[in-house]
Amino acid sequence: MxxxxxxxxxxxxxxxxxxxxxxxxxxxxxxxxxxxxxEVGKSTSxxxxxxxxxxxxxxxFGSKKFSYISTKMSQSGVFASKILEQNVLSIDFDxxxxxxxxxxxxxxDANNIIVAREFTEIKGNTLTPVQQILTNIGxxxxx
Numbered sequence: 001m002x003x004x005x006x007x008x009x010x011x012x013x014x015x016x017x018x019x020x021x022x023x024x025x026x027x028x029x030x031x032x033x034x035x036x037x038x039e040v041g042k043s044t045s046x047x048x049x050x051x052x053x054x055x056x057x058x059x060x061f062g063s064k065k066f067s068y069i070s071t072k073m074s075q076s077g078v079f080a081s082k083i084l085e086q087n088v089l090s091i092d093f094d095x096x097x098x099x100x101x102x103x104x105x106x107x108x109d110a111n112n113i114i115v116a117r118e119f120t121e122i123k124g125n126t127l128t129p130v131q132q133i134l135t136n137i138g139x140x141x142x143x
Contacts, residue, residue, distance in 0.1 A: 021074065021075070021076050022074070022075045022076075023072065023073070023074055023075075023084070024072070024073050024075065025070065025071070025072050025073075026070070026071045026072075026073065027056055027068075027069045027070040027071050028053075028055075028056050028068040028069055028070045028089075029070070030068070030070055030087060030089070033051070033052055033053075033068070033089075034051055035051070035052060035089055035102065037051050038051060038052075038091070038099060038102060039099070040099050040100065040101060040102060041098060041099065041100075042098070042099070043098070043099045044097050044098055044099070045064065045066070045093055045097050045099075047099075048066060048091055048099065052066070052068060052089075052091075055067055055068055055091075056068050056069040057069065063092060063093065063094070063095075063100075064092070064093040064097070065090060065091065065092050065093065066090070066091045066093075067088060067089070067090050067091075068088070068089040068090075068091075069086070069087070069088050070085075070086070070087045070088075071083060071085070071086045071087075072084045072085040072086070083107060085106070085107060086105075086106060086107045086110060087104070087105070087106055088104070088105040088106075088109075089102070089103075089104055089105075090102070090103045090104075090105065091103075
């Protein structure tokens, strides 16, 4: 009876330990940043790099843009993680490499994208298993 009680206690502890709640922060650390020093129409991309550091994302095609992204997430046991906070600082540059706009976004500005589960089959690009085997005949060579 005593062994059963010990086994059940250990089992309860193992089950409850898997139900932990973890908070994690990913991406850029805004606590050390001073974006208020940057001025629209005066600061260059080098000024931005000196003040803010390396961006989380950088767009070079079209108009140049730096994005600094930070996300705070919550994970409870085996359940899917949930985004608690998300902050984005987007800095646009004009053709002369001068800051043209500074924008702040948070989780309220995010667009929820629903991923479709269906797929479109492309006809003519699928091979049967026999065709896959036959196409590999003769491709093997000793070196």
